[in-house]
Amino acid sequence: MRSTRRALAAVVGAAVLLVASACGTGEDDDSTASKVEVFTWWAEGGEKAGLDALVSRFTTACPGKEFTSGVVPGGAGVNAKQVLNARLQQNDPPDVFQVHAGAELLDHIDAGQIKDLTSEFSSWGLTGALPEGLVETITVNGRLWSVPAGVHRANVVWTNDQVLAESGILTAPKTLDDFIANLGKLRRDGIESPLALGRDWTQLMLLESVLISDLGPKKFTGLFTGATKWEGKAVRAAIDDYAKILDFTNADRDSLDWPEAERLLIDGKAGYQLMGDWLAADLAANNFSGYDSFTFPGNGKAFQWLADSFALTTGAPNPAGGACWLQTVASPEGQQAFNAEKGSIPARTDAPTTGFSDYQLKASADWKSGVAVPSCAHGSACSQPWQNAANAAIGAFSASGATAIDKAALQSALAAAAKQFIRQA
Known part of the structure; x- marks a missing residue:
């Protein structure tokens, strides 16, 4: 006191x-x-x-x-x-x-x-x-x-250009399928963790980016207003895509914060990292210049913002x-x-x-010309209790092994959180 x-x-x-x-x-x-x-x-x-x-x-x-x-x-x-x-x-x-x-x-x-x-x-x-x-x-x-x-913009992918070049990846993927294919190529070329990832909220960021690609900005935003149902087939398809991508991330993701995951990118142990554009300043602070960035594949002109x-x-x-x-x-x-x-x-x-x-x-x-999309992971789309519930569901999914049963459980948990908290948003 x-x-x-x-x-x-x-x-x-x-x-x-x-x-x-x-x-x-x-x-x-x-x-x-x-x-x-x-x-x-x-x-x-x-x-x-x-x-x-x-x-x-x-x-x-x-x-x-x-x-x-x-x-x-x-x-x-x-x-x-x-x-x-x-x-x-x-x-x-x-x-x-x-x-x-x-x-x-x-x-x-x-x-x-x-x-x-x-x-x-x-x-x-x-x-x-x-x-x-x-x-x-x-x-x-x-x-x-x-x-x-x-x-800040949340839906940005950052690269280690040398790692990508060594696998012959010289251009940014345009679609979600292209991105998953690149992750597979990096894995086959000996990069154990093609996509660097951290714990709970960073995983929610990744799921949100996948949802934007699969649903589009308007329907994604509707997930937090009630206009789009979490129980729908489109969300299930996005969770399937998310599970595929999660398989290409580092096994210790649940124990890392984002700067520790960033270290994997800097050290050449990963080819990509999804993180907000505050990463640029941090890469500079770490004296790392061998990177590029692009909007998450399939997100188009969506500018997922947080203030x-x-x-x-x-x-x-x-x-x-x-x-x-x-x-x-x-x-x-x-x-x-x-x-x-x-x-x-x-x-x-x-x-x-x-x-x-x-x-x-x-x-x-881009902020002036793009399509503004909020983020639950960063509090612009959902309340703190809703964010906590989503992080818990994401964390449980990460630890579970991402089976078909686990995917259904994740979707059910996210739908339950929306039902409980959407009236407060």
Whole structure:
């Protein structure tokens, strides 16, 4: 629990939230009032570099405010979300916390744990600077609850060019069948794990990409609104394809996080890895340049998006400082600094693109012209309990051996999760 002094600061600080845009005036005599705890899971690689860039902007934009890290390592926030939920239940909140924009916020909103930021969106110039589709997706009950820092694309395949070239694979596969054929060729040529893969949520990412290929963007999105039934034949066919691909992945997938799976790609033990485009910055951080990337085969113009965002807790010990962090995140300069390092693209359409890679510039163009598709694995399509249920079903399938009985069990579990949670999305 926080000290009595910090608890008192939370009560006093709540009264000044509406004037938080001043960001640096009226400091409290208590030195702890200057501290702003930012809770994230960005602990290494490009993610940490992006966070550091935001901290630098925050220090300049919010004089007198001191960034305090609340980082809990773990890909996609698997560990951090558990710690955050425990802290919120114990009335020990950070000032702001990282969250995926979209349905992942539903439980926090229902529990009254985060502030309504609708008026701040207007005063910070976000309302007209964010794409209409993004604003629509992150609006809940007519209100806005988190500030998007950047947009990532999830459905991207990354390559080790040398491994592929040694098997005579010189072009990107266009279809799911082509991709499976390439995986088979790599296996026959001595690559034991043609596709590098990690645990639960990374496996859900792979299933989602296969579902997009087999169902198309519209029907895929319908899986999370009720318009498409999980019990259908098309989903069963996608699970069959998913099982084929899973057979070409590393046997220790259930014990690896995504950076460890990435190591297989870098070390030439895999030819491919499906991972969001934050991988580009991490590959650069690992001094690996022998790669290429392409949209998952069969996904067409589908841009499966997730938006990193930050929310302000209702019990924030330093709400004014937390609001100043959010204003930094919302600014064009903050978004440019963050995304240039992290490898994502700005949520704001008017943010500068100075320092962006060729991939980021292409992703920005695809974001404007592609078909936006949400992700359950990253919280834009489904709530946290639904995501947990899907991850559990995927994990059980991975450990089971993927027989026909296991495929039916996976489909049944995914259908049951949709039936239980779809009304909350």
